[in-house]
Amino acid sequence: MYRVGLVLVLLSTTVFADSSGQAVYESTCAACHGVDANGIDALSTPKLRGQHAPYLKRQLAHFRQGVRFTGRYAQTMGAIAKDLTMAQIATVTQYLASLEPGSPSFMADTESLFSGRNCVSCHGEDGRSSAGGMAPSLAGQNPWYVERQLQDFRDGNRGSHKSDLRGRMMRPQAESLSDEQIKALGKYVSTL
Ligand code: HEC
Ligand code: HEC
DSSP, rough: HHHHHHHHHHHTOOOOOOOHHHHHHHIHHHHOTTTTOOGGGTTOOOOOTOOHHHHHHHHHHHHHTTOOOOHHHHHHHHHHHHHHOOHHHHHHHHHHSSSSOSTTTTHHHHHHHHTTHHHHHHHTTTTOTTTTSSOOOOOTOOOOHHHHHHHHHHHSSOOTTTTTTHHHHHHHHHHOOHHHHHHHHHHHHHHH
């Protein structure tokens, strides 16, 4: 919340020198929704790029009028939306709608986790473990199942038995993963 508060202070002093949609976006929205409009996981903000302009306009109106849920996140947006002129709303929503949607924001980070932690050396870049079944294919697996297996490996519930030779190869790979990384990896492999 501290960071959001800081952003609000910065915003209240923003002067709109340029009314084009991109300029409005960069000066008023990018701090929270990301320079690429992909959303920022740590700030709980959604991707806006590639969204239909009428939908964006309706949400901005609803945030501002308190019609959309007025919980913590929506309140933040309500304060932002109240400060926009109709012209700014028109140009910024037009600008966002013109961008390609692209991939969800967690993809880039988790892709580097998946290759950085060397999962690719056994499970393959495509997650299909094409080298003949020594390691299982993970591609398209249900995220909650992958999460549970990684937790079980990490916590020593799986891959500890002395007869489980393959499991014992996998276990050290999961040992230092945080809960967050496990969640992200589960989501990531489900999209492969
Ligand atoms: C201080 C941070 C912050 C700033 C600045 C900000 N937003 Fe948001 N925005 C949020 C948060 C948080 C949410 C999620 C609200 C929720 O969960 O209901 C959100 C949600 C939205 C949504 C709803 C999207 C959907 O798919 O339903 C729209 C539209 C939106 N913002 C547009 C904008 C625009 C346009 C700007 C710039 C004029 C902007 N936001 C600036 C934090 C911010
Ligand atoms: C040294 C090779 C190796 C590396 C590196 C490796 N794994 Fe594995 N993984 C395996 C093997 C072998 C198994 C199968 C164990 C068994 O037979 O019980 C496995 C099993 C799994 C499973 C269980 C799948 C299922 O269907 O039950 C998941 C999930 C998994 N690995 C994810 C990962 C992730 C994520 C990483 C990177 C952090 C990773 N692995 C790194 C070899 C590896």
